[in-house]
Amino acid sequence: MTLSLAGGLSDDDVAARVAEGKTNDVPTRAARSVSEIVRGNVFTRINAILGVLLIIVLSTGSVINGAFGLLIIANSAIGIIQELRAKQTLDRLAIVGQAKPLVRRQSGTQPRLPSEVVLDDVIELGPGDQIVVDGEILEEANLEVDESLLTGEADPIPKDAGDTVMSGSFVVAGTGAYRATKVGREAYAAKLAEETSKFTLVRSELRSGINKILKFITYLLIPAGLLTIYTQLFTTDAGWQQSVLRMVGALVPMVPEGLVLMTSIAFAVGVVRLGRRQCLVNELPAIEGLARVDVVCADKTGTLTENGMRVSDVEKIGSSGVADVLAQLAADDPRPNASIAAIAEAHRMPPGWTATATAPFKSATKWSGASYGEHGNWVIGAPDVLLDPASAAAAEAERIGAQGLRVLLLGSSDLPVDDPRAPGTVTPAALVVLEQRVRPDARDTLDFFAAQKVSIKVISGDNAVSVGAVAGSLGLHGECMDARHLPEEPAALADELESHTTFGRVRPDQKRAMVHALQSRGHTVAMTGDGVNDVLALKDADIGVAMGSGSSASRAVAQIVLLDNRFATLPHVVAEGRRVIGNIERVSNLFLTKTVYSVLLAILVGLAGLSAKLFGSDPLLFPFQPIHVTIAAWFTIGIPAFILSLAPNNERARPGFVRRVMTAALPSGLAVGAATFTSYLLAYEGRAATETEQTQASTAALITLLVAALWVLAVVARPYEWWRIALVAISGLAYVVIFSMPAARELFILDPSNVAITSTALGIGLLGAIAVEVIWWVQGALLGEQRRLWRVRER
Template identity: 85%
Template sequence: MTAIPETRAAGLSDAEVAQRVAEGKTNDVPTRAARSVSEIVRSNVFTRINAILGVLFIIVLSTGSLINGAFGLLIIANSGIGIIQELRAKKTLDKLAIVGQTKPLVRRQSGTTAVPPSEVVLDDIIELGPGDQIVVDGEVVEESNLEVDESLLTGEADAIAKDPGDPVMSGSFVVAGTGAYRATKVGREAYAAKLAEEASKFTLVNSELRSGINQILRFITYLLIPAGLLIIYTQLFTTESGWRRSVLAMVGALVPMVPEGLVLMTSIAFAVGVIRLGRRQCLVNELPAIEGLARVDVVCADKTGTLTENGMRVCDLKQLDAVDVGNILAQLAADDPRPNASMQAIAEAYKMPPGWSATAVAPFKSATKWSGTSYGEHGNWVIGAPDVLCEPGSPVAEQAEQIGAGGLRVLMLGSSDLPVDHPEAPGRVTPAALVVLEQRVRPDARDTLDYFASQQVSIKVISGDNAVSVGAVAGSLGLHGETMDARQLPEEPGPLADTVEECTTFGRVRPDQKRAMVHALQSRGHTVAMTGDGVNDVLALKDADIGVAMGSGSSASRAVAQIVLLDNKFATLPYVVGEGRRVIGNIERVSNLFLTKTVYSVLLAIFVGVAGLASKFFGTDPLLFPFQPIHVTIAAWFTIGIPAFILSLAPNHERAQPGFVRRVMTSALPSGLVVGLATFTSYLVAYQGRYASPVEQTQASTAALITLLVVAVWVLAVVARPYQWWRVALVVVSGLAYVVIFSIPWAHELFILDISNVKTTSIALGIGVVGALAIEVIWWVLGAVSGEPRRLWRSE
C-alpha cells in the first residue's frame, strides 16, 4: 500500500483533443454492435424461405394464374414485419444503452468530466475508482492502493496491484484504491473491443428456444427434400393434366411445406419483448436473457441496493473510548476520494474534518471488510466490520451483534497499533466507537419476493454484511430459513452445494464465495439468476446463468450483466420473468401451428406422390395434387397466419418448462398426421379419376379443403387452450371467416371453389368432424401420458 500521490498527470488541451479527433484517434467502437438499418433490411429480405417462395412465385406467374401467386405476399409480409419490429427494438436498445453505458471520468485541461466511451481519445488521462470499468487499454500514471481485477479477460480472480507504468487492459475493473491511466490504445485496437462488440450484438444466438427451432427446421428439411422431389416428379410426369395445371399442383404442394412464419414469429416475440421491457427501463444486453430468466428457479439477491435502498444514514453512535470520534469520522470521510454508501452517510453526518494530513491509506475491499488511514501523530484509524476487527466473543462484538439483529448495519471505528499500509495491518485494534447505519428496505421488495415464492422460485440472500443483520432484513420481508455466516462455509464443492441448498440467508460473503455459491447451485441442476450492483458482485454476475445489475451500480457490474435495471427497481424483475414466459409459451403455441401444417403438407405430398408412382408401375389412376397455391394460401390465413401473430404477442404467465423440442414435436406430429390422413381420405372419396372434368376436379379439391379447414381449426382450438374469452373469440372468428368465404358466390370463382355437390361437401364435413374428434382425443391422451394436466379454461 502506498501514500497518496502529491502530483497529478496533466490532461490534454482542447486543441490536442480536436487534433486527435481529426486524425481518427478516437474510441470509435459503437456503444452497441447493433446491426445497421441496411443490415437489418438485408437480413430480413434475403432469407432462405423468401428465396424458396420467390422462385415458386415466379413459376406460378409463368402459368398466367395471378391469383395463385397470392402467397407471394408472404415475402412482403415476412420482410416488412421483421424489419419494422427489429428497427423498433434497435431504437429502444440504442436509446437505453446510451442511458446505461459506462461513462469514464476523463481529465483534461478544461476540467474533469464524465464522457461517453466513444469520446475518449488517444493519450486521454482517465481517472479510476472502485467499481470503475477500464474502457480502453492504457498505462497507469498515478495510483493510490490501486488494485485491478482482470478475471473477465484472463480468468484469474486475484486482484492485481498496479504501479505507475503498469499496463491496464480494457474489460478489467478496479476493485480497490484510486488512480489514473493514460489511454494508449483506443477503438478497435483495444484488447476487449472485439469481445465487447461481439457480446452486445442484437442477436438470438445461444438461445435454447432458438436452438430448438433450428433443430426442428433441420428435421423438416430432411422431410422436405424427398417429399418435394417426389411431388415434383409425379405432378409433372404422371398426371397428364397439362403443364400449367401440373405446375400449379406442384407449387400448391411445396408452398405449405415451408414453415415461413415460424422464425419470423420468434424474432417478433423477442423484439416486442425488448420493446416492452424498454418501457420499464430495463436494458437487455443479450436477448436470450429474456428467455433465460423465465427458466430461472433460484434468484441470488444481494441485500444492499437490491432488497434495501442504496442510501443510508447514521442513526446512532456508540462511543467506546474517550476520543473525539466526530473529528476522526469527518476526516476519514473527507479523505475518501470515492466513498461507498456507508462512508457517504458518515460524511453527511460529520462535516467538519480537523484538516489532518494522511500519511498512508488502505482502501475498502470486499475481501477484507475494512478501510483505514494513517495520520502520523494523530494515529492509525480503521473502520469496518466489528466481527472482523474485534476479537470474536468480545463485549464490543456482542454489542454490535445485538444491534445488527435489528437489521441495522454496524461499523466499528478503532485505532490500530500499525500503520494501515503495513503488511500485517490492521494489527491490534482498540475499539473507539460503533457507528450504526440505517438502510431502508425497498417498499416493493416484499411483493417481489412473494411473487417469486408463488412461482416456486427460491431466493438466496447473499451479502457481505453481518449475517445476523442480513437475516433480520430477510425475516422482515417474509423470507424464512436458516441464516449462515459465510466464513463457516465448507470449501469442498459437494458440502458447499448442500449448505447453499439448505440455507436461505448468507452474511459476510466474499466475492469469490459468491461465485462459488452460484457454481454450487448450478451443479445441482438449478438455473441461477444473480442480482447485484457492486464490484464485489461482478464475478458472480458473470458466472450466473442470468446476471441482473442495477443501473446505479458500478460500471463493472453493468458491463457483465445480461440485464440492467436502469430504474434500480428489484420489482421490475417479475415483469422480466413474465416477458420471458410470454415469449417461450407463445412461441411453443405458434410452433405447434406451423409444424402441424408442415407435417400434413409433407404427408399429403408423400401420399399423392406414392399414388403417382403406383400409377406408373401398376397402371392405376394417378392423382393430381388436390390443392392449387391459392387453396393453401387461404387455408393458412385463419388457421395459422393471423391466429399465430395474435398468440405470439398475447399475455402468457405459464411457467417455462424444459423439453421444448420434445413437446412441440410430440404435439405437431400426431396432429399433422390426423390432418393429412383426413384430407387425403376426403380427396380420395371425392376424386373422379384422371378423366374427371374441371368441375369435378374443383369439387374434389374443395372437399379436401373443407376437411382440412375443419380439422386445422380444431388444432387451433386445442393450441389456444386453456381458454380465456378472447381465445375462444379467436377460434370462433377463424372458423366463421371460412364460413363467410364459402358462402360468398364471387369468392368461389376467385378462390377456385365449388360446393354445389351437396353429397361430396357433406362427406367432407363429416370426415373433418371425425378428424377434429381425433385431435381432441390425442390432446387428452398426450396429457395423460406426459403427466401434464389438461385445462380447458384458465384459472386466475
C-alpha cells in the same frame, strides 16, 4: 499518495485527435445497422424458396395462385419493423446504462461517453469503474485491478505508475488515473465488448429447440419434395401449367415460413415492453432464461435495500475525538462508498490532518483506514472482522446488527495501515450505526418468487445477523449462516446452500463458488447485484441482473440491467419470458402441424402417382393449387399465430419444449393429412374428370382440411379465455364468408355446389377434428399433464 492535479488534453488537442480519427469509435452495441436489418429480413432462405416458387407460378400465367408471394413482403416488413423498434429501444437504453469514464481535460473533469474518449486522454479511476480503453497508469493510490474477464484469473492485480491496464478489466480497490494509449478497435477488449453486447438469439433453449424442429422438417421436406416434383410433372398428363401449379401447391405449405419470424418478433416485442420499464436486455435469451430460473441469489445492499444510508448513532467506546477521526477518514476517501458517504454527511468538519498512509476498502478484507502520524492509525470496517468475537464491543455490535442495522467499527491500530500485517491489534473507539431503508417493493417481489416456487438466497458481504434480520423483515424464513464458516468443497457447499436461506460476510470469490455449487445441483441461477464484489458471480450465473446505479463493471457483465434500480421489475421480466416461451410453443404447434399434414399429403399423392406409373391406373393430381393452401394458412395459422405470439401468457416455463411440440404436432398433423387425403380420394373422378369435377374435388379436400385444421387451432388456443374463443370463432367465420361469396369462390377457384361431395367433406373434417381432440386428451394422460379447457385465475 494523493492524485496529481495534472490537467489532461486541451480542447485543441482533442479536436486534432478527432480529426485524425484517433477516437474510441467502437460501437456501443454490436447491433445490426438499418441496412443490415433490411437485408437480413429480406434475403432469407425461406424468402428465397418462396421467391423461386412464385416465379414458377407466375410463368403459368395464374396471378391469383401467386398470392402466397405476399408472404415474402409480410415476413420482411414485419421482421424489419420489429427489429428496428427493438434496436431503437436497446440503443437508447444502452446509452443510459453504459459506463461513463471520468475524463480529465484542461477544460474540466467530467463523465463522458466511451465514444468521446480520444488517444492520450487522462481517465480517472475509482472502485467499481470499468476500464474502457487500454492505457498506462499515471497516478495510483492503492490501486488494484481485476482482469478476470480477460484472463480468467480472479486475483486482483496491484498497479503502479507506468503499468498497463487493459479495456475490459475493472477496479476493485484504490484510485488512480491512466492515459489512453489504444482506443477504438485497437483496444484489447474491443472485439470482446462488441460480441458480448450483440442483439442476438443464440444460447437459447427455445431457439435451439426450434433449430432442432427445423432440422427435422428439412429431413421430411427433401424426400417429399422430390417425390412431388416427379409425380406431378411426369405422371399426371395434366398439362404443364396444371402440373406446375399442383406441384407448387404441394411444396408451399411444407415451408414453415412464419416459425422463425414469430420467434424473433416475440423476443423483439419483449425487448420493447421491458424497455418501457427501463430494463435493458443485453442478451435476448435472458428474457427467456429468467423465466426458467429456480434460484435467485440476491445481494442485500442495493437490491433488497436502497443504496442510500444515514448515520443513526455513534456509540463511543472509551475514546475522545471520534467525530474528528470520522470526518477526516470520510474527507480523505476520494471515491467513498455508501457507508463512508453517509459518515461524510454526518461529520462535515475534518480537523485537517495529513494522511501518511491509506488503505482502501476491499470486499475481501472488509475494512479501510488511514494513518495520521502523531494522530494515530485508524481503521473502519466490519466489527466481527476487526474485533475478538468474545469482546464486549463485538457483542454489542452483534446486538445492534440483529435489528437489521449496519454496524461499522472505528478503531485505532498499533500498525500503520499500509503495513503488510495490518490491521494488527485494533482497539475499539466507536460503533457507527447506519440505517438502510428496505425497498418498499422488495417484499412483494420476494412473495412473487415464493409463489412461483423460486428459491431466494440472500448473499451479502454484511454481518450475517444483520442480513438475517433484514431477510426476516421481508418474510424470508430459514437459517442464516456466516460465510466464513462455509466449506470450500463444492458438494459440501451445495449442501449448505440447500439448507440455508441467508448468508453474511460473503467474499466475492465465495459468491462465485456459491453460484457454481447451485448450478452443480441442476439449478438455473439468477444473480442480482450492483457492486464490484458481485461481478464474478454475475458473470458466471445463468442470468446476471445488475442495478443501473451500480458499478459500471457490474452493468457490463450482466445480461439484464435494471436502469431504474427497481428490484420489482424482475417479475415483469419473468412474465415476458413466460409469454415468449409459452406463445412460441403454441405457434410452433401450429406451424409444425401444417408441415406434417402437408408432407403426408405430398407423400400419399406421390405414392399414388408412382403406383399409377407402375400399374397403369389413374394418376393423382395434388388436391390443391397454391391459392388454396394460401387461404388455408390465413386463418388457421398466419393471423392466429401472430396474435397468439404476442398475447399475455403467465404459464410457468417447463423443460422439454421439443418433446412437447413434436408429440403434439405429429399425431395431429397425421390426423389432418389422413382426413384430407380420404376426402379427396372420395371426391376424385380420375383421369376423365372435367375441370369442374376436379375443382369440386379440390374444394372438398380443402373443406376437410379447414375443419380439422381449425380444430387444431382450437386445441392450441387452450385454456380458453373470451378472446381466445373469439379468435377461433372469427377464424372459422372468415372461411364461411369466403365460401359464401360468389366472387370469392370464383377468385379462389372454389366450387362447393355439389351437395353430396361437400357434405361428405364436412363429415370427414369433423371426424378429423374429433381425432385431434382425442389425441389432445390422450397426450395429456400419457405425459401426466393436466388438461384444462378454461383458464383458472391464480390468486
